[in-house]
Amino acid sequence: MQRSSAFPTRSGGSGTLLAVALLTAGLLWMPDPHKGGAIAQTRQIESEAGPIAVETIASGLDEPWGLAFLPDGSMLVTEKTGQLRRIAKDGTVSDPIAGVPEVWTQGQGGLLGVALDPDFKDNKLVYLAFSEPGEGGKAGTAVARGKLDGDTLSGVEVIFRQRPKIDGRNHFGGRLAFAPDGTLFVTTGERFQFEPAQDLTNTLGKVVRINRDGSIPDDNPFVGDDTALPEIWSYGHRNVEGAAINPATGELWTQEFGPRGGDELNKPQAGKNYGWPVVSWGDHYDGEKIPNPPTHPEFEDAVRHWVPAISASGMTFYTGDAIPEWDGNILLAGLASQAIIRLSLEDDAVTGEERLAMGARIRDVAQGPDGAIYVLTDGAGGKLLKLTKISDSEG
Numbered sequence: 001m002q003r004s005s006a007f008p009t010r011s012g013g014s015g016t017l018l019a020v021a022l023l024t025a026g027l028l029w030m031p032d033p034h035k036g037g038a039i040a041q042t043r044q045i046e047s048e049a050g051p052i053a054v055e056t057i058a059s060g061l062d063e064p065w066g067l068a069f070l071p072d073g074s075m076l077v078t079e080k081t082g083q084l085r086r087i088a089k090d091g092t093v094s095d096p097i098a099g100v101p102e103v104w105t106q107g108q109g110g111l112l113g114v115a116l117d118p119d120f121k122d123n124k125l126v127y128l129a130f131s132e133p134g135e136g137g138k139a140g141t142a143v144a145r146g147k148l149d150g151d152t153l154s155g156v157e158v159i160f161r162q163r164p165k166i167d168g169r170n171h172f173g174g175r176l177a178f179a180p181d182g183t184l185f186v187t188t189g190e191r192f193q194f195e196p197a198q199d200l201t202n203t204l205g206k207v208v209r210i211n212r213d214g215s216i217p218d219d220n221p222f223v224g225d226d227t228a229l230p231e232i233w234s235y236g237h238r239n240v241e242g243a244a245i246n247p248a249t250g251e252l253w254t255q256e257f258g259p260r261g262g263d264e265l266n267k268p269q270a271g272k273n274y275g276w277p278v279v280s281w282g283d284h285y286d287g288e289k290i291p292n293p294p295t296h297p298e299f300e301d302a303v304r305h306w307v308p309a310i311s312a313s314g315m316t317f318y319t320g321d322a323i324p325e326w327d328g329n330i331l332l333a334g335l336a337s338q339a340i341i342r343l344s345l346e347d348d349a350v351t352g353e354e355r356l357a358m359g360a361r362i363r364d365v366a367q368g369p370d371g372a373i374y375v376l377t378d379g380a381g382g383k384l385l386k387l388t389k390i391s392d393s394e395g
């Protein structure tokens, strides 16, 4: 293969063997075209579409959580510990962007999802989901927006607050997805409190739908119902850390952490109940059994579920041309599974699944304007990785 020129120490057959050995071990280093001759670490993974190059664009991120592309191809990345940073196309990581609200950073709480306004080119508005501190150490999921002016967010206002704020370090949800009509879906979690997910007088364990200024869309399912909060879109959710709009249909899809086993892919519809904690494909961590969804047909079942859990966070629908075989597929960012989970679809049904072993917990996945796939690895020392198919002419 042509890339064997990267190995100065061998020629002929032994060089090819060395290249194959290093590729197999995932240790190949290739020149990085973005860095003017500098060397970036690139390795190769195998997939049903052929070999995929995985390039490290940036590293040393502090618990990166969410990723959004700016029109110029640079990226906004949230760090759960409270910083919003811009990563240039060449991998340069900025200092923290000023103006980010105070964030409650314990357990699963912190600075979470990030999204650009659908009219960002004109209004420069950036939306951040985060855990907002309350009185007495309580916290709740919130959404703020502000205008990105250089490396400062200005005019920052909170447009959604989960209610009520409560104690506890877990299940904040925190993904944002703009629908084609310009409304904003916000995913939450039930803060590890179980039953509140069934109670329509709070926004724990709900998917919420708001207008861009935080007002309530007139056509939300519970508008005019005195027994329910009008911002609720769907309920009976546990901890929804993945959300994306299917570009083929304009509908919201979400990814939800189940208990022990039972992670779910859902297609939340207006006013529908997704069953938690009454039903689940998993069991409680103490071993207590939970009835399976088919025992309660009044609830909406998941499109797909996983036992054992894949433990996925971010998700996207892929429509790029860097890996054309994956057009229209769902990509899930797998934490415990340390994989990108790829799902092929036909008429909203999952027709196939492939797990791309990444060797690291994956927190978010997004498609770049170049059509490539970008993922964030989880935890301290997090990385931004770029995936592209290695074409036949290269391989």
Ligand SMILES: [Ca+2]
Binding pocket: 236, 264, 274, 275, 276, 279, 280, 300, 301, 302
């Ligand atoms: Ca469910």
